[in-house]
Amino acid sequence: MPNLLIADDNPQICSILKEYAKLEGFTVYTAADGKAALDAYHAHPMDMILLDVMMPLKDGFEVCRTIRRESTVPIIMVTARGEDFERIMGLDIGADDYIVKPFSPGEVMARVRAILRRLEPTKEDAHQETCTLDNLVLNLTNYEAAIDGNPLALTKKELELLWLMATHPDRVYTRDNLLDQVWGYDYFGDTRTVDSHIKRLRAKIDLFPHPHWQIKTVWGVGYKFEECPHDAED
Template sequence: MEKILIADDNQNITNILKDYAQREGFDVYVAEDGERALQLVAQHRFAMILLDVMMPVMDGFDVCKSIRSHSNVPIIMITARGDDYDRIMGLDIGADDYIVKPFVPAEVMARIRAILRRIGHTQNANILEIDSLMVNLDEYEVRIDNEPILLTKKEIEILWTLMEFPNRVFTRDNLLDKVWGTDYYGDSRTVDSHIKRLRSKLDGKGSMGWAVATVWGLGYKFEVNHNAS
């Protein structure tokens, strides 16, 4: 079982992330301050570190710099500080990603999966699960509450693309490039048609905590409603 470290002094945040990470199959360790985080890093081999910036004893930036002096373990900074300067600083000192509170726990898990897939560190790179919804790209299978949902190949690929980054908006052109390919020269309204059919097959099934949502004037997103604060 791969180990993950969650370093944050907010117990509500750590409890939520711990619950989600355990559901993903991680062995979860929690640190309430930066010094304890470094102690745990010295004692264990972690697959991923979730690191808050504003922590007692030692802040997340200093912890990140210390870890980067000897390890390339993936680090995601999670903080209430959303200024561009803080984001840039976090990435410049070696963080792999940066998420601002309040966040959606499912999005944090999706970003963890994306980073681990990128470095070839996960065994189920072609399976996504969010709440009651599961997409398996190896078998082109979609299930809601473990019941199979019959979708076309393109509908599955659209759903997968949206689910990889919950709450991120994809324009029609984004989806055309990712699903149909950059050499596709058809009408972008084909995306609207596929989304309409996809929704008709998903509506009324499973949890209401997620939806394929329209962002008017922009595009579409996989909306997850379980917010953490």
């Protein structure tokens, strides 16, 4: 049975979501504050985390950042109504989705199912788990990336962005394309979240030489993974 962590300081919300999740076949763990959420995460292998933003001791952002430094476990942030900055920040620090209070438990479980379905390997994925282009190696199964054997400390979203573009070199993706294919849902916030992810991705890539490929900005359109001729000047 998959493990689900529900972190929220509202006991009623935790109780209701726990009952719905148990009906979905989850083993459910709950936490009423950020410290307890991290303790539960470290004590049990989690398959999904529902994480409220406003919690005692450690808020949801701090918990999300801590988990993202060591895991790609799916995280859904729970935010207050109308607080766009919370949704944008949650996505920027590595959350996979967000849901706004008040919500129906059925909607929450639908979001959980949708994310887990996207993580299930497809037949195509089974034949293409790694991608090698010049000195870049990506492994989508283990969520690992390296340049000339040097590991890249990429977040889940950063690796998925790089994988999507690298496996389709020279194809131009708009910001909306990337949001739809990497985040996988209708995003109602600012598409600049893509720009911030690309900026951080480039900074990590540029720690190591890669003269024969780059993530190129196509002005007025979006981004693409561009392979450069080997005889081009560096």
